[in-house]
Amino acid sequence: MDIKEYMQAVGQAARRASRATARADSRQKNAALMAMADAIERDADKLVAANRRDLEQAVAEGLAPAMLDRLTLNPQTVAGMAEGLRQMAALPDPVGEMDDFSYRPSGIQLGKMRVPLGVIGIIYEARPNVTADAAGLCLKAGNAAILRGGSEAFHSNQAIAACVAEGLAAAGLPADAVQVLATTDRAAVGALITMPEYVDVIVPRGGKGLIARVSAEARVPVIKHLDGNCHTFVDAHADLTMALKVCDNAKTQRYGTCNTMETLLVHEAVAAGFLPAMCAVYLEKGVELRGCPTTRELVGDARVRVATEEDWDTEYAAPILAIRVVDGLDEAIDHINTHGSHHTDAIITGDYANARRFLREVDSSSVMVNASSRFADGFEYGLGAEIGISTDKIHARGPVGLEGLTSQKWVVLGDGQVRG
Amino acid sequence: MDIKEYMQAVGQAARRASRATARADSRQKNAALMAMADAIERDADKLVAANRRDLEQAVAEGLAPAMLDRLTLNPQTVAGMAEGLRQMAALPDPVGEMDDFSYRPSGIQLGKMRVPLGVIGIIYEARPNVTADAAGLCLKAGNAAILRGGSEAFHSNQAIAACVAEGLAAAGLPADAVQVLATTDRAAVGALITMPEYVDVIVPRGGKGLIARVSAEARVPVIKHLDGNCHTFVDAHADLTMALKVCDNAKTQRYGTCNTMETLLVHEAVAAGFLPAMCAVYLEKGVELRGCPTTRELVGDARVRVATEEDWDTEYAAPILAIRVVDGLDEAIDHINTHGSHHTDAIITGDYANARRFLREVDSSSVMVNASSRFADGFEYGLGAEIGISTDKIHARGPVGLEGLTSQKWVVLGDGQVRG
Numbered sequence: 001m002d003i004k005e006y007m008q009a010v011g012q013a014a015r016r017a018s019r020a021t022a023r024a025d026s027r028q029k030n031a032a033l034m035a036m037a038d039a040i041e042r043d044a045d046k047l048v049a050a051n052r053r054d055l056e057q058a059v060a061e062g063l064a065p066a067m068l069d070r071l072t073l074n075p076q077t078v079a080g081m082a083e084g085l086r087q088m089a090a091l092p093d094p095v096g097e098m099d100d101f102s103y104r105p106s107g108i109q110l111g112k113m114r115v116p117l118g119v120i121g122i123i124y125e126a127r128p129n130v131t132a133d134a135a136g137l138c139l140k141a142g143n144a145a146i147l148r149g150g151s152e153a154f155h156s157n158q159a160i161a162a163c164v165a166e167g168l169a170a171a172g173l174p175a176d177a178v179q180v181l182a183t184t185d186r187a188a189v190g191a192l193i194t195m196p197e198y199v200d201v202i203v204p205r206g207g208k209g210l211i212a213r214v215s216a217e218a219r220v221p222v223i224k225h226l227d228g229n230c231h232t233f234v235d236a237h238a239d240l241t242m243a244l245k246v247c248d249n250a251k252t253q254r255y256g257t258c259n260t261m262e263t264l265l266v267h268e269a270v271a272a273g274f275l276p277a278m279c280a281v282y283l284e285k286g287v288e289l290r291g292c293p294t295t296r297e298l299v300g301d302a303r304v305r306v307a308t309e310e311d312w313d314t315e316y317a318a319p320i321l322a323i324r325v326v327d328g329l330d331e332a333i334d335h336i337n338t339h340g341s342h343h344t345d346a347i348i349t350g351d352y353a354n355a356r357r358f359l360r361e362v363d364s365s366s367v368m369v370n371a372s373s374r375f376a377d378g379f380e381y382g383l384g385a386e387i388g389i390s391t392d393k394i395h396a397r398g399p400v401g402l403e404g405l406t407s408q409k410w411v412v413l414g415d416g417q418v419r420g
Numbered sequence: 421m422d423i424k425e426y427m428q429a430v431g432q433a434a435r436r437a438s439r440a441t442a443r444a445d446s447r448q449k450n451a452a453l454m455a456m457a458d459a460i461e462r463d464a465d466k467l468v469a470a471n472r473r474d475l476e477q478a479v480a481e482g483l484a485p486a487m488l489d490r491l492t493l494n495p496q497t498v499a500g501m502a503e504g505l506r507q508m509a510a511l512p513d514p515v516g517e518m519d520d521f522s523y524r525p526s527g528i529q530l531g532k533m534r535v536p537l538g539v540i541g542i543i544y545e546a547r548p549n550v551t552a553d554a555a556g557l558c559l560k561a562g563n564a565a566i567l568r569g570g571s572e573a574f575h576s577n578q579a580i581a582a583c584v585a586e587g588l589a590a591a592g593l594p595a596d597a598v599q600v601l602a603t604t605d606r607a608a609v610g611a612l613i614t615m616p617e618y619v620d621v622i623v624p625r626g627g628k629g630l631i632a633r634v635s636a637e638a639r640v641p642v643i644k645h646l647d648g649n650c651h652t653f654v655d656a657h658a659d660l661t662m663a664l665k666v667c668d669n670a671k672t673q674r675y676g677t678c679n680t681m682e683t684l685l686v687h688e689a690v691a692a693g694f695l696p697a698m699c700a701v702y703l704e705k706g707v708e709l710r711g712c713p714t715t716r717e718l719v720g721d722a723r724v725r726v727a728t729e730e731d732w733d734t735e736y737a738a739p740i741l742a743i744r745v746v747d748g749l750d751e752a753i754d755h756i757n758t759h760g761s762h763h764t765d766a767i768i769t770g771d772y773a774n775a776r777r778f779l780r781e782v783d784s785s786s787v788m789v790n791a792s793s794r795f796a797d798g799f800e801y802g803l804g805a806e807i808g809i810s811t812d813k814i815h816a817r818g819p820v821g822l823e824g825l826t827s828q829k830w831v832v833l834g835d836g837q838v839r840g
Contacts, residue, residue, distance in 0.1 A: 019757070023781060096780060104802055108791050113779065117813050200813055221641065221814040242836040249838035337439070346832075359533065359831055360516060361443060371528050371834030380839070381830065382524055393537050393620055393827040394641040395815040407813040410801065411779055412766075414791030416662040418669035419800070 003183065007191035010146060010179055011198025014119040017176035018144035022116045026093035028171050033089040033136050036167030037082040040132060043163055044078045050159035051128065058152050066256075070126040071153055081132040081160070084385060088136045091384040094402045095142040098411065109413040114406050116142030118200035121192045122387070123148045123214060125206035128156035134203075135164045135178040137387050141405035144177050146199065148192060150206075151184035158182070193218040203400075205388050223396050223404065225389045227341035228258025229315045230373045233332040233358070235349035236269040242370060243348040244278055249372040250346065252285050256317050258389060259344050259366075259376040263312060263322040265332045268294070271325045275299055279323075287319045294325040312339040329354050333361050340364060342391050344376040344398075365391055365398035423603065427611035430566060430599055431618025434539040437596035438564035442536045446513035448591050453509040453556050456587030457502040460552065463583055464498045470579035471548065478572050486676075490546040491573055501552040501580070504805060508556045511804040514822045515562040518831065529833040534826050536562030538620035541612045542807070543568045543634060545626035548576035554623075555584045555598040557807050561825035564597050566619065568612060570626075571604035578602070613638040623820075625808050643816050643824065645809045647761035648678025649735045650793045653752040653778070655769035656689040662790060663768040664698055669792040670766070672705050676737050678809060679764050679786075679796040683732060683742040685752045688714070691745045695719055699743075707739045714745040732759040749774050753781050760784060762811050764796040764818075785811055785818035 021029075040047065051073035058071055094114050101111030120143045122134045131147055138145035149157040161180035168177050181188055193202050193214055202222045204214040211224050232250050234243045250261035266274055271294060279289055279299045290307040291299065304323070311322040312335070326332045336345050346368035347358040355369045366376040376399065378386025383401025390396045396404030441449075460467065471493035478488055514534050521531030540563045542554045551567055558565035569577040581600035588597050601608055613622050613634055622642045624634040631644050652670050654663045670681035686694055691714060699709055699719045710727040711719065724743070731742040732755070746752045756765050766788035767778040775789045786796040796818065798806025803821025810816045816824035 022783070102802075104800065106795065106800060108788075108795055108800075110801055113787075115783070115813075118783075216639075219636075221812075239836070246836060246838055253839055363442070363535070363538075364829065366830040366832060367533075368528075368832035369834060370836055371832050372838045374839040375526065375528055375832055375834075375837065376830070380524065380526060380528075381530055382522075392641075393535075397827055398830045407817055409784065410786040410796070410818045412786060412788035412791050412795055414789060414795075416659070416666060416790055417795065418666055418792045419673055419794040 001183065003185050003187040004191055006183065007188055007195065010181070011119070011195045013176035014144040014146050014179060015198045017174040018116070018118045020174050021139060021144050021177050022095070022118075022142045024142065024173060028173065029093065029140055029142070030089040032139060032167045032171035032173055033085045034167075035170035036132065036136065036164050037085040039163035039166040040078060040082045040085070040160065043159065044075055047078050047156065047159045048073055048075065050155040053155045054153055063152065067126050067152070071128065071156070073128055073156055077129060081129050084133055085136045088140050088385055091140065091402060093140065094406050106419070107414065107417050111411050112408045113411050114403075115409050117405055117407050119144045119146065119198055120405060121146045121148070121199045121202045121220070123189055123192065123202065123204045123206070123210065125150040125210060126152050128153040128160060130205060131157045131160040131180060132164065133385060134387060137385055137402060138405060139177060141402045143405055145179070146192060147178065147180045148189060149180070154184055189214070190217065193220055196220050203387055221395070223388065223390050223400060224392060225258065226391050227315045228260070228343045228389075229262050229313065229339065229341040230259055230343050231263045231265055231336045231340055231345045232261050232373060233265040233326075233336070233345070233347045234267060234270060234274060235329065235347055235351060235354055236267040237351035237354065238267075238270060238348040239350055240270060240274050243274060244281065246346070246348055246370065246372050247278060248281050250374055251282065251287060251321055252319075253372070253374050255319050257374070258315075259373050260317070261321070261373050262315055263324065263339070265335060266323070266325050267332075268325050268327050271295070272298055275323070275325075279303060282321060285319070287321050289321055289323060291323040292325055295323045315341065329357060333358065337363050343389070344368065344373040346371060346373050365389070421603065423605050423607040424611055426603065427608055427615065430601070431539070431615045433596035434564040434566050434599060435618045437594040438536065438538045440594050441559060441564050441597050442515070442538075442562045444562065444593060448593065449513065449560055449562070450509040452559060452587045452591035452593050453505045454587075455590035456552065456556065456584050457505040459583035459586040460498060460502045460505070460580065463579065464495055467498050467576065467579045468493055468495065470575040473575045474573055483572065487546050487572070491548065491576075493548055493576055497549060501549050504553055505556045508560050508805055511560065511822060513560065514826050526839070527834065527837050531831050532828045533831050534823075535829050537825055537827050539564045539566065539618055540825060541566045541568070541619045541622045541640070543609055543612065543622065543624045543626070543630065545570040545630065546572050548573040548580060550625060551577045551580040551600060552584065553805060554807060557805055557822060558825060559597060561822045563825055565599070566612060567598065567600045568609060569600070574604055609634070610637065613640055616640050623807055641815070643808065643810050643820060644812060645678065646811050647735045648680070648763045648809075649682050649733065649759065649761040650679055650763055651683050651685055651756045651760055651765045652681050652793060653685040653746075653756070653765070653767045654687060654690060654694060655749065655767055655771060655774055656687040657771035657774065658687075658690060658768040659770055660690060660694050663694060664701065666766070666768055666790065666792050667698060668701050670794055671702065671707060671741055672739075673792070673794050675739050677794070678735075679793050680737070681741070681793050682735055683744065683759070685755060686743070686745050687752070688745050688747050691715070692718055695743070695745075699723065702741060705739070707741050709741055709743060711743040712745055715743045735761065749777060753778065757783050763809070764788065764793045766791060766793050785809070
């Protein structure tokens with residue numbers, strides 16, 4: 001198979017199908033989602049069996065345990081995929097939403113209509129459930145999708161693809177509305193990200209290596225998520241009991257997620273009263289601490305390792321936390337804007353002016369007052385589902401749900417107006 | 421001067437200044453805009469004199485008349501620049517706008533805040549007035565700007581840059597908030613579009629050559645405008661008197677603008693009753709007509725040249741019009757989506773269902789019913805000013821004003837919520 005030719009054919013088919021998905025009404029799209037969910041539920045055993053083939057090969061190839069964990073499908077995760085698709089069916093259809101209509105002095109009535117982006121390419125790694133999630137989200141937003149999963153999940157993805165295709169057919173939508181690539185050739189990715197004539201946006205989901213490669217080589221706009229180096233700043237005016245609870249949750253509720261706190265910043269005025277108790281909580285949970293000199297002095301050199309410059313820039317995604325005592329809000333904001341990844345940052349404070357300045361001046365996709373950074377998530381934000389969390393500022397920022405997979409067009413209603 | 425080093429320094433300075441422009445309040449930004457306008461008005465003679473140097477060189481180098489026209493500053497165009505800046509000062513400040521706040525089941529209160537993009541690079545050609553417009557728009561939206569005008573307008577741009585710098589200084593904003601490149605080296609463009617660490621978005625304004633080069637080589641997101649191949653479809657249910665008036669305006673009010681109609685589509689049911697009268701209007705104004713066989717039959721072979729496939733794909737930007745008779749709405753929509761440039765397309769109809777289908781199914785940045793395509797413009801849309809018209813779907817679509825130069829961030833207000 002000539003990969004370039006194959007990808008050209010895939011692109012053309014997707015572009016053609018995107019006209020049908022853009023026109024499809026809500027009932028038709030929802031019927032497809034429900035039928036996909038039914039097929040996945042019915043085929044649960046098949047999916048788990050296909051997944052077992054992938055797992056056996058992955059074990060033979062010595063894949064890391066974390067990777068195996070992401071790759072695994074079991075009856076619960078399969079049920080979760082079906083449930084996710086049904087939830088998408090229940091979401092309001094963004095396509096065709098119209099708003100902001102008003103009359104202009106010329107007499108035209110001007111507003112906006114939400115429309116699909118067109119063709120969306122998703123490139124992901126081990127997680128096979130992305131196949132169902134991404135197919136459903138792209139379709140609900142009126143787009144055609146080209147899905148390129150990891151080679152390690154090949155059989156799982158093909159089995160899920162069969163259920164997706166069944167759902168599309170049941171609703172009378174073209175099979176090419178969702179194409180799951182039937183190749184593990186890496187050249188397919190290179191082709192997919194350089195076909196602006198057929199692909200409107202690329203969403204890479206996976207490790208930094210994948211995202212860096214896609215960003216560097218894409219000739220198509222990319223919605224991406226780089227790092228999740230999140231901060232919590234405990235201000236001088238913080239309720240320290242609340243700070244203890246929120247900072248505990250932000251770090252320890254889950255270690256591997258991108259909205260987990262990686263650096264704790266503490267105002268020097270409350271450091272002595274706060275850090276010893278806070279660090280005791282972390283140490284009891286087995287979190288390794290790396291602190292600035294003041295932190296080590298307050299908590300004890302034996303309990304806190306030395307934090308280097310590199311620590312401020314690191315997303316550990318592990319039970320490790322960097323801690324720094326700062327002399328005030330300015331230093332905290334400066335630290336976050338300099339070392340952070342513009343993902344999610346929070347302040348714990350009772351001071352109105354400091355809260356307001358933090359919200360305005362911290363340049364991150366989510367900024368929070370008195371809440372755990374772990375809330376930065378499509379489900380928690382009520383988007384229903386998310387295709388990823390964007391750390392870009394262009395087009396979509398933060399959790400990307402259906403709206404991030406759409407665009408808008410201007411609508412002009414007139415009765416014969418001409419320009420003078 | 422090492423261009424790469426120079427551009428790195430420019431980028432770093434812009435990034436630094438963008439923190440100040442993002443924090444600047446409305447009063448400060450407006451004061452800068454008003455002071456720029458005052459300086460431009462006061463220096464009108466200086467600007468015209470600097471422009472004369474550019475014009476003399478351009479004449480000596482044999483620049484095309486259309487290019488000379490775009491390059492020319494006179495007392496009226498200088499006054500227009502100042503007036504444009506004052507209008508920007510009067511616009512509402514988009515930065516810090518908050519909306520969509522609601523409580524989530526977890527108890528957090530979630531909303532969005534509008535924020536600057538950061539650093540915006542504008543690459544343009546002969547028009548020196550872009551220097552003032554772009555500086556003003558970028559600043560009002562809280563961004564730092566790097567402006568790279570055409571070498572043919574070098575002295576004009578430097579003179580305007582001095583007025584812009586004076587305005588920034590008067591308002592206490594850093595000089596680097598707007599940097600007008602002091603080099604005509606083409607390598608500066610190459611550097612500007614490949615510094616994602618310092619530049620958040622590039623807006624190229626100019627001919628297709630420039631835009632194609634920038635799109636192909638940029639490593640930074642680009643907001644661009646490719647072609648303006650706009651259509652008007654006269655439906656079977658059109659009020660033909662209205663159609664005559666609107667189609668006249670859409671083609672002949674100005675020939676060189678991107679929202680000018682380039683192809684007229686007419687429903688076969690009204691072609692015989694409409695086209696002879698319509699074409700008489702065009703021919704009287706000296707518009708060259710290129711038609712399909714039916715058009716030529718109805719209007720006369722001597723008056724209408726043969727339209728080739730290429731004509732359907734062409735933005736003439738000249739007194740030339742392609743005309744095609746179609747068998748109905750489907751063929752019209754298909755023609756527009758296939759041959760158009762997704763810029764602006766209009767239907768003239770009295771039929772409710774056809775209007776609705778046209779609005780939904782035509783995939784263009786502006787879709788119109790019973791109005792002239794010439795309305796697709798930032799001023800007519802009430803954006804106050806525009807940095808350009810985007811034919812992309814990502815981030816900004818159609819006329820791009822202040823909002824297109826901003827992003828949003830999520831804001832979470834809590835009182836100690838943690839994730840369960």
